[in-house]
Amino acid sequence: xxxxxxxxxxxxxxxxxxxxxxxxxxxxxxxxxxxxxxxxxxxxxxxxxxxxxxxxxxxxxxxxxxxxxxxxxxxxxxxxxxxxxxxxxxxxxxxxxxxxxxxxxxxxxxxxxxxxxxxxxxxxxxxxxxxxxxxxxxxxxxxxxxxxxxxxxxxxxxxxxxxxxxxxxxxxxxxxxxxxxxxxxxxxxxxxxxxxxxxxxxxxxxxxxxxxxxxxxxxxxxxxxxxxxxxxxxxxxxxxxxxxxxxxxxxxxxxxxxxxxxxxxxxxxxxxxxxxxxxxxxxxxxxxxxxxxxxxxxxxxxxxxxxxxxxxxxxxxxxxxxxxxxxxxxxxxxxxxxxxxxxxxxxxxxxxxxxxxxxxxxxxx
Numbered sequence: 001x002x003x004x005x006x007x008x009x010x011x012x013x014x015x016x017x018x019x020x021x022x023x024x025x026x027x028x029x030x031x032x033x034x035x036x037x038x039x040x041x042x043x044x045x046x047x048x049x050x051x052x053x054x055x056x057x058x059x060x061x062x063x064x065x066x067x068x069x070x071x072x073x074x075x076x077x078x079x080x081x082x083x084x085x086x087x088x089x090x091x092x093x094x095x096x097x098x099x100x101x102x103x104x105x106x107x108x109x110x111x112x113x114x115x116x117x118x119x120x121x122x123x124x125x126x127x128x129x130x131x132x133x134x135x136x137x138x139x140x141x142x143x144x145x146x147x148x149x150x151x152x153x154x155x156x157x158x159x160x161x162x163x164x165x166x167x168x169x170x171x172x173x174x175x176x177x178x179x180x181x182x183x184x185x186x187x188x189x190x191x192x193x194x195x196x197x198x199x200x201x202x203x204x205x206x207x208x209x210x211x212x213x214x215x216x217x218x219x220x221x222x223x224x225x226x227x228x229x230x231x232x233x234x235x236x237x238x239x240x241x242x243x244x245x246x247x248x249x250x251x252x253x254x255x256x257x258x259x260x261x262x263x264x265x266x267x268x269x270x271x272x273x274x275x276x277x278x279x280x281x282x283x284x285x286x287x288x289x290x291x292x293x294x295x296x297x298x299x300x301x302x303x304x305x306x307x308x309x310x311x312x313x314x315x316x317x318x319x320x321x322x323x324x325x326x327x328x329x330x331x332x333x334x335x336x337x338x339x340x341x342x343x344x345x346x347x348x349x350x351x352x353x354x355x356x357x358x359x360x361x362x363x364x365x
Contacts, residue, residue: 051096052121053129060190067108109333124167142176222317241342242320250285253341269318
């Protein structure tokens with residue numbers, strides 16, 4: 001059974017602008033993707049619009065997210081045409097500081113975009129956001145169609161049920177009407193004014209809130225071991241798949257039919273990648289997921305090794321070849337993350353806390 005929108009990995013280090021650094025074919029290929037660093041599924045783009053306090057801070061986590069094509073800070077929800085920052089700052093226009101994210105749904109889903117959004121602010125605060133007080137700083141999701149509305153409501157219900165925030169979620173889910181881009185000096189602020197941006201978000205209490213709510217996981221916890229250790233630790237198949245971009249046999253692998261509750265981590269680095277709550281039977285013979293725990297833990301690259309260009313999926317810090325992502329999965333994401341069991345290690349729910357993954361137990365509440 002596929003449950004919609006089930007993951008939100010919280011790693012405090014990802015709260016600012018961050019740069020990321022087989023002959024076998026897993027499933028059917030996507031339409032031809034763009035070459036180079038910009039990966040595209042070849043279809044039309046979609047747009048997500050939401051508010052979560054200061055738009056500098058909500059903009060930042062999407063700046064380098066694979067599949068995202070454009071991020072614009074601006075204003076939505078009010079009754080003043082073409083408002084200025086000075087007008088919105090008074091709280092009298094009805095507008096919220098908002099971010100608009102344009103993304104390729106064949107590379108990253110709206111569900112994944114929302115997973116990133118929800119963990120960047122306090123959705124229980126009805127009076128503003130951290131030390132920015134006023135109606136212009138409250139949170140909202142502006143949906144553009146029924147699918148976006150259903151996904152947004154599902155994520156809100158899931159998080160409310162999980163008890164992560166310890167208080168009712170007040171974030172409104174409302175129809176999108178208009179979006180007005182903010183002044184140029186507000187755009188991509190985490191890059192253009194990096195020092196002031198980091199000082200602001202730290203001083204505002206946002207980073208402390210994220211760490212206190214979700215727990216802090218240091219990036220040093222996840223790294224690729226030396227080659228000699230990999231050779232010693234991995235089986236020939238595991239080495240071929242993770243280090244040489246190989247593909248294991250379909251239907252003859254460890255996790256294709258695994259139905260136990262738990263998470264799947266990178267075999268090489270231990271990075272948490274997928275949850276059993278997002279696993280489904282694709283009929284392909286490989287373990288398949290509708291989405292990752294957090295898309296920022298994955299790197300997606302154009303792969304031209306087969307007849308048609310596909311989107312390869314690798315772990316961010318272990319740099320393991322995991323598999324490919326295809327746009328033929330079930331609703332609501334329409335994506336199928338087709339993974340190799342040989343790249344993964346499964347951790348049952350009962351073992352997650354003792355293995356250091358207790359932060360993710362809320363996924364199973």
